[in-house]
Amino acid sequence: MFKVERAYSTKSNKGEKILKRRILEKQAVLLDVHAKDWEDAVRICGDLLVQTGKVEATYVEAMIGNIHDLGPYILIAPGVAMPHARPEDGVLQEGISVVVLEEEIAFDNGKEFKVLIGLAALNSKSHIDILQKIAEVISQPESMDRLKNAAGYEEIFRLFNEKEEHES
């Protein structure tokens, strides 16, 4: 079983000044994660946002609560889920976390996912650039493959921090 502690032992950014805003921190990526069910997977994904100082613990509970209330609507592409809650549920800083599971896990309706992209947004406008980046990654079959089969966190890190070519 994958040791989640590995990510937790890294220094949290909470209370520290961030000079350069990054969408994705290295410590917010976990690969080959074993989760026992969808709730466990979403919790691991949310905890990464807590560990990197993006959200309060209440946010993770809200992420899970939303899925219980509204169903697994967070699937944004086949095999990719984007769990999130509202800014007022405890967002401290904008950012994302990425969890790639060892093997697919299904929601209650049978829909499976292998990748979770945890989203922390401060308000409904400011996170557009983050959404654009995520959209860029999941809109191309090649980058989707790289995401699902990443061999190391560098691969994920590169995917989300590569130069942006889109215009809108």
Place this chain on the structure above:
Amino acid sequence: MKILAVCGMGFGSSMMLKMTIEKILKEKGIPADVETADFTTATSIYADFIFTNEEFAKQLEGGKVKVVSVKNIADTNEVRSALESVLNT
């Protein structure tokens, strides 16, 4: 023409879907407004079409508004053909 992009909270995946729809509308030169809404208020907003994921599509279908379900909300090809099919009907 007004298109409503719907998701659970109205600012996550619906916003992403809105960006994809707008990209295609621009490419095709179709004038239309695209708005986002959360699932609970979606039915009370006037729109010609609702674009949403499969989960919500099942629940929103059956009303006056034509509902389109999208699997990959960032896939321009999927959204383009979905848009083409509803505009031709």
